[in-house]
Amino acid sequence: MTVRTAELLMAITTLIVSLGLMLNVYTDDLSIGWVRGRGPGAGMWPFWLSAGMALASVATLVRWAQKKTPESRSTDPYISKDTIFLVSISAGSILALLIMMTFIGTYLALIVFMLFFVRFMGRHSWPMTLAFAIGTPIFVYLLFEVALTKYLPKGLPIFEDGFLWIDNFRYEWFY
């Protein structure tokens, strides 16, 4: 896909999103007009701003057709093959991290995440990999659960139970 095609697709997407936002406000029965003696109704701000977004998208489309923006003239590839690999694997790894956090809990997920990045992507030595895979969850536990008193997701009950003894231990000994 060239940058020119990407520019067109993006402008069409932004136009559809803007129209969708306008429709969303409109169908929610929010008053998009001027309320006498009070000024704008609840829906006026998002509705007309979305209308502005739609207009801006149309302007980009027009400029695309006239080849006015540098992007609409460029025939370079939008994303090179190497980049697709690197970017999608990074974004994918976050996606995997979020899914794993929901099911097996933050800490096990972080271990897998670190193993993947440090060993598989970075090809670092095993001692380095283990230091990251074990160090990160410990650091995260101390920072978020102990210092910031946040209860991070522990996953399904079976995994959550497995972690409770750490908290129990902490509360028994330190409070």
Add this chain to the structure above:
Amino acid sequence: METILVSLTAGLLEAFQPLNLMMIFAGCLAGLFVGCMPGLGSVNGVAILLPITFLVPPTTAIIFLAALYYGAMYGGAISSITLGIPGASTAVATVFDGRPMAQAGKADQALMAAAIASFIGGTVSIILFTLFAPPLAAFALKFGPQEEFALMLLAFATFIGLGGDDIPKTIFSILLGLVLAAVGFDIISGSPRLIFFDMVEFQRGIGFLVLAIGIYGVGEMLWTLESTSGKVQMHNVKISMSRMKANFKQIREYINSTWVGSFLGFFVGTLPAAGATPAALMSYGLSKTFSKDPDSFGKGNVAGVAAPESANNAASTGSMLPMITLGIPGSPTTAILLGGMIIWGLRPGPLLFTESPDFVWGLIGSMYVANAVTVILNIALIPIFIRVLAMPFTLLTPIIFTLCVLGVFATTDRMFDTWIMLIIGVVGYLMRKLNYPVAPAVLAIVLGPLAERSLRQSLISAQGDATTFITRPISLVCICLALALVLFPVVQRIMRKRKKAAESQA
């Protein structure tokens, strides 16, 4: 004047509290680190670390983040000079002469000049800040919601007039930020708005941190992975005490450029759309124009390093001026700081000076201390930071991603927001590749709720009479300025066309 000195002394005492002093050191170090890592700058550091600052009281938190902001301005020069890659966008202009100097084996001279120029720029700017802030805040106390709204309009207009990006895309970016800020319950009527797919989670709105971390954490890392996937070439730096002394004496060669950069940087920094990057570029351009030897610029003139470095430090302090006094951020980084202040329960705006003097003066006092700490740390740790630069991205990336995900989760306690963050990060990355500017969107999502509230408050108090914005003098001036800024690119284009037509006729 006397009251300023008294308050400043109190602020300095606050900054010297052990916890605050410790956080200044930590902030400067973190700033130097994010500044020198290519791809990460102050805005990324502040966005990613903001959730962690809930550990400490607000004053300490902002002191830490402000110190990080400075540190990043200093740190940017390190990679600009040794790698030839700007460590942060603010240090782009430093590459022009820093790189040739490093190639000629004078990297230590360039680093030293950058540090000293940064220090002077920062100090000049803080003094200006101390002098300007209290009167400006006192003046702004008279502002009603009308003036607030007009000022925000002006802030957005600067992006259109001075941002230099594609105008329809800039407008889209601003409006998108404003609309995303409106998701959730309407503050005035209480009715739910923009609840996408009827998901209950949207009722609480999309937090600005989710957007900021999505764009500046995840999106920026994807961007950096793409642009630095190739190997980088590092230059050796020779450092010894005797060389450092000799370098220090060189200061006469670049002191004039440094003064220019310092004052220019402060004033450019106060403009929302401008900030540190254009300030540095403008300062570089000015130094070159007024130099006795303009041809040596770009080939390793030390003044070409000092000018942008003094300007970007001065601009970072300058951008705090409108944030503290008017509640309008002067840069993306201060936009995130402003959002942080709202989370900490402070109300940004002129009332801060009267309601939370400890906070404001503690921050101002800390700026003096942080500037001195950073210059010392910077010069002392140059050898270490050069080694840090060799840190592979496969180690840094997972740590940043972890901090992004957990930071977002920690602010709202919902997995839902981490999903939104990922989506925003990827979309932001794809849009940025097509030159949609991201800074206006971040500014807009922070200012969005405030802007809508002030608009509707003014109209309610004026019983729906829209002329209320133009019958009040200050608000009228702001609106006229905003209009002028919006029309500025149009006028510019017409002038250019006429000139071209005249040229073709002749």
